[in-house]
Structure formats: C-alpha cells, structure tokens
Amino acid sequence: MIEVTTLTQSFGKKTVLDNISLKLEKNEVCALVGRNGAGKSTFISCLLGLLPSKTGSIKINGKERSKKTTWKNEIAYLPEKFMLYPSLTGYENMLFFAKASKGIVDEQRVKEILTSVRLWEDKDSHVKGYSKGMLQRLGLAVTLYQDSDIIILDEPTSGIDPIGRREILEILRDLKGKTILLSSHHLDEIRQLCTHVAYLEDGKITKYPVDEFVELQHLGGI
Template sequence: MTAQLMEVKGLSKSFGTMKAVKSIDFSIQEGRCVALLGPNGAGKTTTIRMLTGLLAPTAGEVSFRSLAPGEDRRALIGYLPQTPAFHNWMSGMEYVVYAGRLCGLGVSEAKNRAKELLERVGLADAAKRKLGGYSGGMKQRLGLAQALVHQPKLLVMDEPVSALDPLGRREVLRLLKELKSETTVLFSTHVLHDAEELCDDVVIIRSGEVALQGSLASIRSQHRQPVIELKLDEDNTRGMDWARAFVQRTNSGEASYSWLSEAELRGNRLHLTAAHMDQARQALLEELARHSVPFSRLEVGYSSLEDLFMKVVGE
C-alpha cells in the first residue's frame, strides 16, 4: 500500500499579479488519507481545483502513476466541492444515476450503484425527493455519493465539513472514516481537529507555499515539544512579579537555562517550551519552591498539532 498514486510538481497559479499558489510539490501514496491544511486564503481551494482539472495551472503538472497514456485523469478522481450545487429539479436518485452515466456506467449498473450509495450515505428515504428541498448536510452527503459513483482512485474534497452543523459534521466525518479505508482521500480543511482525527499525512500550506509536509506521526514526533503551562494566582502580585521577571530574564538572555527553549507570559498563564522534559520539570519545581511562587495549576504535556500549525502558519 505504499505505491505512489499522484504527484504534484511545481504547481503554480497566478491571477493577474496575485500569486495564489507558488510552486507546490507533494505526492500522495496509495491508500493514505491526506489533509491539506492552511488558513483561509492560503490557496487550498485553488490547489484542489487544479488537481481536479477545473482550473488550468499557470505552471507545473499533476501526474498519476496508474494513468494509461491518453486516459483522462478525471476518470480517477471523485470530487466534492465545498458547497456542491446540484440541479434543484432533479431527485437525489436521478442525480446519482446521472453522475454514474456521465462516468460511463451502463444504465442498470448506474442504478444499482446509486441505490447502494444513497443507502450508504443515509439518503435512501430521501432518494425520490427533489434536491431543491435538501438541507446542507444532505447535499454534502449526496455530493459524497455522486463523487464515489465510479469508484474513484482518489477522492478529493474541499472543506467537506466546514459548512455543516455539529450533527451533520459528525455524520460526514463518520462516513469519511469508513471511506478512507477503501480509497485514497485528499481533503482540505482549516479545522485541525478534523485533520488530526482522520488523516495519515498532512500538507500544511501558507500563502501559496508548502510550509510543512509529512506523515502525521512523523510530524508529531519531530515537532512535538514538551510544554509546561503554569497558571498563576492573578490577585497575588508576588507570583506575577516573579513570572514577569522570569520571562524577562530568559528572553534577554540574562540567565539561560539549558532546559528551557522558550518562555511566554499570556495573561496569568506562563507558557514554557522545554528542551528536556525531565530536567525542566525538576528545575522548574525547584525554582518555584525557591521563590515560593503561589500558583493555582501546573500542567505538563506536549505541544498539539494546533500549536505547531499556529507556529508554522502564524509567522
């Protein structure tokens, strides 16, 4: 399951003078679930639209390993846009059959597939209703059904759950969890929690460039840093004074602690990024005892993907 499915090389897109995507490279391995992460406006949607062939890139190319020469790469892709738009006068069943026929399925095959998929996404009861009356969550699920109708090698989704209410979100996430064991999935999101929950690999992009990419596990282990959060008693000036002095001392380089790499005071919380967890814990406790700092909570843990994301994207 490690064969390469798709490779993106030097993909760029400019709109006039605005460079939306600046030479992006990444590849997708077969069977993986890849999240394209980035803040709003980073170029996620533009990248995805170029992958699906809806937007011609200014430069660069997208290539599929398994594509026979002359074959349309669109045959391998199933695409679900952020807000899928359908023909409101069609029924759910009609639309999925239509999508199947467009992908080259025969009449009876398309009908069977449509029935199976609508059942699967939980729209069997609404199959005969007109799409104009579908809710946002139902449309998203129908979008998933029509994207899967031709058993694509790669399912591409643009912000699949961003526009949904918590219930619809749960439902779609549950479906995605099932699907990722069956096909290769690429989705974009700005919700880190979803990415952490679902994906194997992440590609973080920032203002049109790849800021960081790799498997979630390796990124975690490489960039994971021990962090200590100390909550101080706000009313107690002694504690706050100590914290301010401590932060100032470390930042000015006046006193460098080998166990500490970063210190920051946010309100009444002191955030410490440690170099070595065990040393840090020991040294900090000694420091606290020496100055008899009154604190209300001390939390020791590791930086989350969100911290990493903020660090990568926020620069």
C-alpha cells in the same frame, strides 16, 4: 497516487504556488490546510487540470495529463457547493449524475451507495426538502459512484451541524484503498479523519503526519 513536482502557479505578478512538491499515496487521507487566500483552491484546480501550470509536473497514478489523458476516471471531485436538481428526488438525482459520469446506470450500485451515505430511506423525497447535511451526503454519493482511486473534497463539512459533520466523517472513514485530499478548517475533524496534513503557507507546501501537525499547532509553531 498523486505526485506533484516543482509546480509553480501565478496570477499576473502574484505567485500563489511557488515550486511546490507533494506526494500522496494510496490509503492516505490528507487535509489541505492554509489561511484564506493561501492557495488551496488554486492547488485543487491544478490537480483537476483546470489551471494549466507553466512549470512543474502533476502525475495521477503515474500518468501526466495530456490531450489523450484527462484523469477523468482517476479523480472524483466534490466542490464546496455541488449543484443538485431540487425538483428531482434524491434517487432521480443519483440516476442523472450516474448516467452523466458513466454512461450507464448500475442500479444495484446506486442502492449500495445511497445506503452507505444513509439516504436510501429518503431516496424518494424531493431534494428541495433535504437538509444541508443530506445534500452534502447526496453530493458525496454522486462523487463515490464514480469509483475513482482519488477523491478530492472541497470543505466537505462546511456549514453543516455537528451531527451532520460526524455522519460525513464516518462515511469518509469507511472508504478504503483510496487517496483522499480534502480542504478543511476544522482541526478536530482533521485529527479524527486524516493521516496527513498538507500545509500551504507563503506559496510553499509542507506535508506532516497528522499527529505532528496537531502537536505543532498546539505549540504555536503553525
């Protein structure tokens, strides 16, 4: 669960997040939507603890971030461009990142996850030969290996063709018991995948059930 309360974030005199509050529960899949420059990346950086906020609080699974609590195990994050090792195979990349995140590698779990993202057949191919969709699915596999309650994805289908996008949406739809926040500009995929939309505008955030958001968009209210 993510609970943001009265968070403000500024750069110099520019207030990007203005006293915002947002609660995301388990099993919610929430799209983070806003125009370019609305503050989506800033908000994600705050959630990841990469930007110290001067006011307000963020709780992850009921815990505020402190020197002792870093949320490292609670949040898995997939950036828009995830750096993989091109001269290693998909499997070798998985082993590398699995070891880096957990210390030990559970090879059975690696197999399950590579199968779930439909890369088991291609696991021994070098990543430099992967398509954009395959690279993104491998990034997703690395993210899922962490087995965190909360998953944050930055434009997970950006630059991917319609078939590749559908594959990623199917993988995300199969995830159960998580809290997922993903930034997206695609209304069709938001409608297919998300339960809610967090809409950022003029420094404020409003959370809508997805159907309500889609209707407001059609009516031109957003």
